Amino acid sequence: MTPAGRLQAAIELLGTIEADRRPADAIANDFLRTRRFIGGGDRREIGEIVWSVLRARRRLGWWLERVGAEATPRLLIASLRVLTGMPAPRVAGLFGVMRFAPPPLEAAERRALDRLDTHTLDHPSMPEAVRLEMPDFVLPLLRERFGDKLESECAALMQPAPLDLRVNLLKATRDEALAALAAAGLKAEPTRLSPWGLRLPGRQNVTVAAPFRDGLVEIQDEGSQLVALLAGAQPGMRVADYCAGAGGKTLALAMTMANKGHIIACDVSAPRLDGAIRRLRRAGVHNAERHLLESGDKWVKRQEKKFDRVLVDAPCTGAGTWRRNPDARLKLTETDLAELTAKQAAILDAAQRLVKPGGRLVYATCSVLRPENEAQIESFLARHSDFAIVPVADGLPAYLHGDMLRLSPARDGTDGFFACRMERRG
Incomplete structure (x- = not known):
């Protein structure tokens, strides 16, 4: 593809992402699957253009509103180039000059870029949440979590992940x-x-x-690997991966069990569980089976207090993975958070039934927000007095020791993860 063709494809993809609630990576996969003429190098370039806009989306929107322009996909991409150093006339020259290029900029679009030409992406007048690229309601939660490290952690969440x-x-x-x-x-x-x-x-x-x-x-992100390490699944144990999805942590647990014992990957989604089959075979895992959790299913009741380890990698906001999924923070609402925390509590209450006396329940999220993490543990322990926290220590640096595992991009170089392991004492 020509540079002009890649630019037009990026505009089309960004427009689809802006109009769709689904995750951007899923939208991009569908978009590229239907355009087989786009090669691997072109895909990377198109993705880089779009993801750069998503990482700066709130600031770009602030600037375009300030100059009286609509935040269209065309102007979002064009304004990012201007605000990161490309002269406005040169940016305008990328539109409509060759085959497959986006249509020429209209007069109003040119005026908007001209007004941005002497500025950079950040501005002293920006609200803090805009400058840090965070939803307004999330910023106080991040400040509660990170304190004086807020700026560096938010900056890390805006960078591409390794x-x-x-x-x-x-x-x-x-x-x-x-x-x-x-x-x-x-x-x-x-x-x-x-x-x-x-x-x-x-x-x-x-x-x-x-x-x-x-x-x-x-x-698998390094932080996710540490959650599997924290579970402490050993050969011969009976283990349940309660929110297994496509089996990423199931694979790690089976590895620590040396293919000995029994691990059951549970999920409410049949397609996600089906996606684990190929991964399990490729990894040479032989001690795992799948179980679909359905409404009215009696499986949990039949399996009460029969498992040595139960891992709950709970559905969450994914706030710790926003460097990989910058679109997710743009779509998150307070209602989403409230619904997720209610779901997390219900999942914990169901999963704890599987843990035998002396067994351990490990709760984890890829979030850095207290309502999904520490607050969930506090509420769970208040409801289930026969569980107690087992402090973190095994195989981890001393600064990570404590009652719970807390990982963050700026400090640890991982995605943001939380984990707590609890033992059934009764």
Whole structure:
């Protein structure tokens, strides 16, 4: 594709994302799947244009309102280029000058860009939530969580995330996986916190490389790996991954169990569970089965107090993953948060029934917001006095020790994660 063609494709994709409540990555996958003429390099360039706008969306909207212009996909992309240093006439020249280019800028669009030409993306008059690219109602929650680190953590949440891999110890050691990746032209480095983690710089298509196809590595953020580590699933145990989705943490748990014992991946979505089948086979996992949780299902009742470990990786706002999903913070509402916290409490109440005396319940989210994390644990313990917190320590740096695991992008270089493990004492 020509640069002009990529620009037009980015405008079309951004317009679809702005009009759709679904996650941007799902929308982008559908968009690109129906345009097979777009090659891999073009896809990366189009994605970079769109994701750069999403990371700066509130500031761009503020600027366009300030100059009296509508925040259309065309102007969002054009204004970002102007506000990050490209002269307005040069930006205007990208429109309508060659085949497949977007139509020429209209007079009003040109005037808006001309008014932005002497400015940069940030401005002293911006409201704090706009400058930090956060929803207004979320900012107090982030301040409660991060205190004087608010600015640095919000800045980290606006940056692109690295690509983390988890070595599958069922098939290779970390050194063997490093060597296999190097042979495939992928230079990785061991992660700082996870004993199984590897990190690749930039965006690389690891899924076509032999180490991934052969099941030596899985894509998994280092923070997510630490949640699996915290679960402490051992060979011979009976383990339930209660909100398994497509099985990312199921794979890690099966690995720590050395394929011995029994792990059940549960979810309310049949398509998500079906998506785990290929991953389990590729990883060489033999001790896992799937169970679909349906309305009226008696499975939980029949399995009461039979599990050594129950992991609840609860549905959440994903506020800790906003560097990967910058569109999610733009679509999140207070109603969404209220509905999610009610759902999390209900899931915890159901999942705790599976934990046997002396067994452990691990609650985790990829959020950094207290209502989804500490507040959930406090409420759960008030409802279930036979559970007590088991402090975090195993295999983690001293600064992460405490009653609960709290990870953040700026401090830890991971996605934002929360986890708490509790033991049934009665």
